[in-house]
Amino acid sequence: MTTLLDALTGDNAIAALLSDQAQLSHMLAFEAALAQAEAQAGLIAPEAARAIEAAIARFTPDWNDLVAGMIQDGVVIPALMRQLRGAIGPQHAAALHFGATSQDAIDTALVLQIADVITLLEQRLNALQLRLAAVAAQDGARPAMAHTRMQQALTTTIGDKLANWSEPLGRHLNALARTRRELLVIQLGGPVGDRASFDGKGDLVAKYLAQRLDLGVAPSWHAMRDPIVAFGSLLSLISGTLGKMGMDIALMAQTEIGEVRLTAGGQSSAMAHKSNPVKAELLVALARYNAGLAGTLQQAMVHENERSGAAWTLEWLTLPKMMTTSGASLRIADELLAQISFG
Amino acid sequence: MTTLLDALTGDNAIAALLSDQAQLSHMLAFEAALAQAEAQAGLIAPEAARAIEAAIARFTPDWNDLVAGMIQDGVVIPALMRQLRGAIGPQHAAALHFGATSQDAIDTALVLQIADVITLLEQRLNALQLRLAAVAAQDGARPAMAHTRMQQALTTTIGDKLANWSEPLGRHLNALARTRRELLVIQLGGPVGDRASFDGKGDLVAKYLAQRLDLGVAPSWHAMRDPIVAFGSLLSLISGTLGKMGMDIALMAQTEIGEVRLTAGGQSSAMAHKSNPVKAELLVALARYNAGLAGTLQQAMVHENERSGAAWTLEWLTLPKMMTTSGASLRIADELLAQISFG
Amino acid sequence: MTTLLDALTGDNAIAALLSDQAQLSHMLAFEAALAQAEAQAGLIAPEAARAIEAAIARFTPDWNDLVAGMIQDGVVIPALMRQLRGAIGPQHAAALHFGATSQDAIDTALVLQIADVITLLEQRLNALQLRLAAVAAQDGARPAMAHTRMQQALTTTIGDKLANWSEPLGRHLNALARTRRELLVIQLGGPVGDRASFDGKGDLVAKYLAQRLDLGVAPSWHAMRDPIVAFGSLLSLISGTLGKMGMDIALMAQTEIGEVRLTAGGQSSAMAHKSNPVKAELLVALARYNAGLAGTLQQAMVHENERSGAAWTLEWLTLPKMMTTSGASLRIADELLAQISFG
């Protein structure tokens, strides 16, 4: 069961894309594709690749053992490889994960998860744009009082207010498309990131691996985290734009102002007359939460040497929450727009 | 099942104290104690209080309905009160939650959770101090190279290094004792925080309520969040002190330095010779994560008017994670110290 | 005189681009170009534009009065317009700043400052890339021990280490070029951002204004701050990449490791034998500082209504410091690379 707080501020669909199960299936996909790519490059035997593929296809993980391995090693891959090698059998076990390091599997799996999340975020952004366009078509010409510095300024229109919410969303969509190109690449470096463990065929393996996983090719980026951190900043911009929308709606819905009415506001346990702009406030809270996480994620740029356990774990503690928070903001924004009417 | 990341960076014992179930039981304790206090003050009938107490004693929540209420109202109390009133029956239903507001129940339940968490943190801090004292007794006199600004400086002792980790923990214990006095107070204000809803008996009800819940008395603090935020800062100091210890150990355990040996370091999927200081790195990651959350929680000080849904929700998004993170830091620090040997 | 701390952690060249004098000159350029554009669009008389231009050309501000106006109004423009109108004389005073609002002048001046800063950052990034390429040409083939998770891993090369510092800088250069296209646009909206104050000629004025200031055209973005905040995130990525380089160098320069030697490290007041990697540590400190500011700037996304004095001021408190910090990081990184030798 989801927690009460997650029900309010989380997002089940994003959470599912980021679950342990989803991560594991992407790691397995990485290992299968790696074996195939290495067979294609002549680095391991074709029958080894087939054996690995077959073992992965029928693999059932021992989760308790994975948890124990995670605690012991700080990453799940050593335990997972032990389990998989047992499933593959002694003849071809050594071909599994050949030349690769834990981070290759984990980062590539993360990228595959991010790809799924981006798709969902794009769908929601597009849906939100359509809804805003529909609101604009219906109410855009209505006059609305503009407020600057918390004071009445001059009359403008609902359409002008909507444009403040919509234009940045268009930019965020463009930025997500750019993120696809820049971030959705394989991670393949081997133990210290130089592909020396692939017997001179590292770049070829990388090319085949990328093709099989439908990702871009890139040099190893174990210790270069700027595309990850830049994605986090974009996630915060998305929730920030929606936080601005939430703040505007909460201000417009104030009893004394009444430029927005809520058809299904929150109830109070003590005051029956109230209709609280719960979803508008949530958007503000989520924006501020994500803003803080964006700053914390930036701390992970200081990534010691060829792999920092500390900086990398800091990403794990922040980035998934940021994806969930941006996803929740989009979900709630859509629900909120369905609740409001103007005038 | 706990997630892989929670297994590494979380804390089951703290998580249990912060679960929905724990929160609900504290909310129910609040409502029962409130009814008793109000009967004691002559505000509701004694038989109403007994009926409420009895209904709460046998109450089984409908969690799906609570989730729906949470989503609708932004707080769980309206739905919970509906369920409880159904269980109490029409004669005494109106006496439940009499004069109170959602925030009274939620904040008091939070305080009761924090009381439990502080107890656990104190136990762990004391245990860690004992362990550090034992290490000092055994190895304190050994020489150790001091490093300033990442360079060898002069020889000092292991005992001097240990003092850098231990002295702040003593201060944190003192600060937790102070937090007990300052933060572990009831929340009781009624709809707008002025206790006007208690028919002139608000202060009396507050006194009786505090006695029954073994908490301190205080004026309503709905919109004054400084003790909550100060507690968050203390949580970050705790994980920060342990992050410094982790960083020191990771530096001392470097292959070329070898002042610390790890008897059970993490394994690499690619390099069999390695023994990674996983727990030391985790302490650094958790310190940086909590530091970021401490800053985000400070944003919740800007609490609009008599109750801000946005600022309050921001507390919910950060403070529980901070308690878990500090608890996990203490757990991991203890495990790490059990793994290391000097020289 | 610059302060001691600024001498260490600041950047005089960036500070000059962000000085009050520089800002004022850009504001005056905005007002002159606006008058010319409005004359071109037939909105004010050509002789008014000429009078404005002439008054601006010979204008000497009364700084004390500007300071007083800043304190009174929260923005400097009302006081500046009073001074300028006095200089223009009664006949054409009303044509100054016609239809515009303070934010139009201030944001456009900021954009012009950012344009100058980007140029400087690009020069420094390119110079740093050249220096890294020269180091790679000389020492790239040397073996170097890779370290993962703070432990010796396998031997790689200095060239591989340099690539970790250089590749992200290339991405940052691309991102700066993109920022030019996306952020270097005029701000022109009038009091509430809808250009209604320009008598139907707002878009035409905007076009001419942009041409005269060599900026892009865009709709008013008074309350849409995502391009500003995205620029801040990029600034933090730049200092973050250099912080990673600094951390690597500080780790490599450890006495026991000695993979890097510093020819001019910092002296200690107590230990004559030391050569402290001061500049390497500075890069780490600046990275962490900018990371925090990046998170704080993200909070400014929640921009109330048509203009938020609070959110806007928060930008002023953070963004200039971020530009200076990134500039200082680049300056120090270059100095540091000139100090180090390998092996």
Next chain:
Amino acid sequence: MTTLLDALTGDNAIAALLSDQAQLSHMLAFEAALAQAEAQAGLIAPEAARAIEAAIARFTPDWNDLVAGMIQDGVVIPALMRQLRGAIGPQHAAALHFGATSQDAIDTALVLQIADVITLLEQRLNALQLRLAAVAAQDGARPAMAHTRMQQALTTTIGDKLANWSEPLGRHLNALARTRRELLVIQLGGPVGDRASFDGKGDLVAKYLAQRLDLGVAPSWHAMRDPIVAFGSLLSLISGTLGKMGMDIALMAQTEIGEVRLTAGGQSSAMAHKSNPVKAELLVALARYNAGLAGTLQQAMVHENERSGAAWTLEWLTLPKMMTTSGASLRIADELLAQISFG
């Protein structure tokens, strides 16, 4: 000349207490007191102490040389000691700074600065409390509409609103008094913090030094920064409480609500009818800025080994700005309360 932004958001009085000149005079006071304490303890000759004292009394620093030393060494003390030793002359030069390290002088000077800042903050907090009490005496009984979750709730009183601003300030005053006891202690450790450089008389020197500087005695805390970081958190609580007051006043002063009137609001360059709640908005901006800095300062808890140049510099980049920001918040809060009237 102060900058325009500093005029708005800074604080001249705090800035003066934190100036290079103030810091230098405290460093000189430390060195003079150290010499006296060391003579008292029999560690240096009495005539050496007198010569040092006399040289310091007539000392004029060469600031350009100090700046150059700061850049070279990352701390100003080596250059300052060279200058001072020149002033003392060869006979007693070696007795200056005997056994001490740069951090001893710098941290103790910081503590002396903080003592001055705390005194000023306390004066302002007390003055603000008096002003709030005066407002309460005049207007406290007036009815005021309470707003919860951005909606009208029930009628309460101005006095209840004022209590939300005043009660936390009382707690902050208590916390400042506690900070005096816990933070206002000498720093004296010698090169690696163990006082081994004081020939067995370190604790005695520490005791005499503390007496002469009117500070508390404590073991060396070079690498234990929790009291510094805790002070930063308190600074953020102060500006946070005032940010909440500013937000409340901005909300109450909204045109449509009009519960607060501003007698001297900010003017708009475009809308003559406006009276902007500039100071109220500033309080919000400063609260959010300080909240972010509080999180960044927490990152400095991860202080490597016996002295971290990176973590220490991060304190210098944040803590002074936090003191100035809290001071500015108190200044502006007082000005704001002088501007408002109710009803």
